[in-house]
Amino acid sequence: MRRVLAALLLARAAAAQDFSGASPAGSTRAPDGLLDRALPPATATITAAASQTRWWGLPDLETRSVAVGGSFHSWRAALGLSQTGEPELGWTSLGLGFGAASERAGAGLRACARRDRDAPWSVAHALTTGDGVEAGAGAWIMAGDAVRAWASAPQVWTSGASPPLMRPLELGIRIGDVDAAWVRLVAPRAGDDGERALGVALHVAPLQVWAEARDAPLRGSVGLSAAVAVLRVAARIDAHPVLGETVRLSLAWARERRSHP
């Protein structure tokens, strides 16, 4: 149970878009980790999750998503659907994640297709070009009993309409289990010199609290989650000195399956 909880609460980046849950950086939690960052969960689980994100306090820029995940032996898979923003600005996304993992390592692939919301849905509309598609990969490995390193490149390949945010390679390392600390590096993009982050997490059953500080510009995130039996509720707030706050809420159902060697 403790290992499952650790897997659920492993850190996760703030950079997510369509399938970002409310958990912290580097999470391999199913199904968000696989859909958003191509990081498959270590344990075999069957999950269903729903989340809502209000970006920077803007009511016309909200993301709502639902996702399911499952496993078969070492194989992991997830499927998600999300919608972001008002029709004038927003889009609908369909995400797919696939990977394999053990207790010591995991690797995955993700893909996401987006379609604008600026026209009512129809079969004809669905068949027109203009979609944006992206695909990426990720992997993680346990370097010791409680040392975990990961790499995620969620947009290795893109086609069609550009994604709303370019997401470069991210590297991270986490020390600890449910009480943990982590460091994260994001590669530079055009116009910046990357991003660096430090985070800590504390577990006081059944609660998990965590905080992360980032630079460029200096800002922070805090989160709180609670897991009771198969249900998990999480909240996360990202604070920015200019833009204000992004608030994320998620509700998940997760049932662990026995992993087969």
Add this chain to the structure above:
Amino acid sequence: MSALSLVVAVALNCAPAGHPFVAEVYYDAPGDDTGQEFVELWNDSDSSRVLTGLRLQAGDGAGPGRWTTKWTGGPGDAVKPHSRFVIGGSAVSPRPDVVLTLDLQNGPDGLRLLWPDGATEVVGWGALEFAEYYCGAPAPDVPGGQSLARIPDRASTGSNAGDFHPAEPSPGLANQRSVDATLLRHRSALEPEQPSPGGSATLEVMLVNAGATAWGVDDAALRVTSELLGAPVSLNAPAVAPGETTRVSIPLATLREGRGAFAASVHLVGDEANANDADTLLARVGAGPLEISEIQFHPAAAEGEWVEVRNTSHAPLALEGFELGDHAGAGGSIEAGPPLAADSLAVLAQDPTALRMAYPALDASRLRRVSPWAALNNSDDATGLADQVVLAETDGVPVDRVGYSASGIAAGVTLERAGDTWRPSPTAGGTPLAPPRPVGPVAGGFRADPRRVRTDGETVNFAWELPWGAAKVTLELYDMEGHRQRRLAGPVDSGVHGERPVTLDALAPGLYLAVLRAESADGTFTRVTPLRVDGTRP
């Protein structure tokens, strides 16, 4: 004086001893010189001097030996002791002793006196090439309206350059009086340039002690009269040492609306020259009949610069009665045309033809060429201003003046008057011959229109509504992750409402957050609005 000193002095003297000598030459009057030129001779001896046989010759400095006799002294011509003898045109006042048209050159040229005994005196001015036209070194070439006067009157340095200096013309009078207070002409100024009706202003005059005697505090008085004043204004002039010039500020209060002249004069007991005691400044109190309403100082295409004006009077106006210019002054003449109806707009253009090609619907009768056009600056100087647009009547009475900053204003964007403030026009290319588009309430305090653009340089109009009447506004762009991408505009001054069109060049596709940050003495105000940029990344 020793004999040697006397010999040296005589040798260095440009004027021959024992003869009257040249005291003043006026060769360049404003406008047409005819009838206004004069040459003044001074007999500084204790006995009369006969001028019979004396020849006054004018020299053309363009070549050697070009002397022309302008006057020859007759049998009755003579100069009394310590008196002056003026040879000049019919317009010279007081009337010269000899009236004739001298037709002197404006330089580099000269004149000379040829005495019957063979003595000569040469006075040359300007950059003369040939030595026959000057003595020692030529005197400076004076600007129009000033004479070349021997100062002091007995100056004898052995050089025209040392003896003669620019001065106010004073035919028949000493060049340097014993007692003489002077106001420099055309140097008076009003601050502010166009005061408000009922308000106050300061008239600044340049006061000169042109005499050889100092005067003290309260010895001289300044007086200002004008139809724009309820009553004449008088005040004591400060003490000024001989040869010194000082600026005197004269407070004026309760000004009357309209155009008129401020006549300033200085009064000093014993003043030996009254003709140089006054200066007049044409001025306006209150708004002029035309107001500058829009400025295009950096057109994006080839339509040329233009300035829109509004007839704020209640009667038709002939635009050719006005001039337009930049910070250097209103010097561009406006072509003639039909009078501009009351409350109507007109466009004063650098190139009306090109402007009509860019805006074919413009009413040609209200589109006027200005020539020469004073190119308006596109970048700010150290004062934070790029330039000024100056509108004046042809006689120099100010009408309107607008200083502007070009900071953060994209090419093609005009500045338009919105009430008492100026703002960048939210309409691409401006609104020539049309009023500014009104800015309505902005829901949420900040708006981008459109909220979705393509990457190929589309323009987004940002509008805001602030809780204060005055603030500095900055527009910035962030990505979804909170990384600052670029500054879009500012900081710029803003009232409660403001708009700023911004062209989004070289911006990668994606979803962005446009941020308005306003700062005032009362606090800060931040608003965020999403902005989608469509496109495909390479």
